[in-house]
Amino acid sequence: MLEKKVGDVLITRVIESERPDFDAGQFFPTITAEQWAPYRQRLAGWAMDTAANNLVFPMQGFLVRTRHHTIVVDTCVGDHKKRVRPTWNMTTSGAFLKAFTETGVRPEQVDYVMCTHMHNDHVGWNTRWDNGRWVPTFPNAKYLFSEKELQYWTQLHKETPQNQIEDSVLPIVEQGRAQLVKNDFALGDEVRFESTAGHTPDHMSVHITSRGQEAVITGDLIHSPVQCLEMEWVPRPDYDPPHAAATRRAFMERYCERDVLICASHFPSPSFGRFVREGKGFWFEYLKG
Secondary structure, eight states, rough: EEEETTEEEEEEEEEEEEEEEHHHHHHSSSOOHHHHHHHHHBBBTTTTTTTTTTEEEEEEEEEEEEEOOOOEEEEOSSOOOOOSSSSGGOOOHHHHHHHHHHHOOGGGGOEEEEEESHHHHGGGGGEEEEETTEESSSTTTEEEEEEEHHHHHHHHHSSOOOOOOOHHHHHHTTOOOEEEEEEOEETTTTTEEETTSSSTTEEEEHHHHHHEEEEOOOOOOOSTHHHHOTTTTOTTSSHHHHHHHHHHHHHHHHHSSEEEEOTTTSSSSSSEEEEEOOOEEEEEOOOOO
C-alpha cells in the first residue's frame, strides 16, 4: 500500500488491478507505429509491454483522509457488471474492496465519494450487487456528481444505453445518495474539485491543500506518461480532443516544477510524482522513496 501525507491530509492509493492490457494502437487510434517508435524503449517494462504493444494502466481510486472527512476519489471497475472489455466483464474478484479493507477504513465510515467523471473504470464500485439490486458500496456517503456531467450521461443513456450509468450511477441518484455540484465545489478549505474538462464534458480533478502543501488527483485528464511529451495525441475515449489537449497542456504548465504532488490516476505504480520540463513538453518525475 502506498500513501503520502500532504499537510494534515493522508492520500492512499486503492488499486483494483494493474496490467498491460490496453492495446496502444486502439487506445491512440490515430497514432502510427512510426510516431510511437521514439518512445517505445523509454516506456518498455513499466508503462508499456512492447512485445504485445500494450499500455500499462492501473485501475485505482484514492482514499483521502482529512481532519474532518473520509473521502473516496473514484471507484474503479466494480464486480458483477456487464462490460464490453473482457477483463472487466462480470468480474467477481472483490479486489478493490479487499484493497480498501487494508487501509483500515470500513465502507460505512466514508463520508463522501468524489467522482471525477462517469466512465466505466471510475464509477464501478459506486455500487455493489446485494439481494438482487444495486446498493451504494459506501452506504453513509454522499456521492458528489457534477450536475453537468450527470445531465450529459443520463441523456446519452436514454438514446444509447450505458451500462455504467444503469448500474453504477442511477441507483445512487434513485436511492438519494447523490449530491449534484458545480465543478468548483469544495469540501471545507482542504479538498475541492478542479475543472479539467475535455476528456468528458465536465471532467474534474481533485485538488488538496493543507498546511501550505498541495496535491492533485488527475482522474483522466492524462492517461500515459507519453502524453507529457505528446499532449496532442488523442486517446480514443476523449470527448472533445482539442479541449482535452489544451487542458493537459494548461495543467502541466500550471503545476510544472512546483512542489505539488501529482497523483496520476492511470500512470503505472507508484503513480505519485511531479511534472518537469523536457524539450518542448514535459515529463513525469516519480517521487523517490
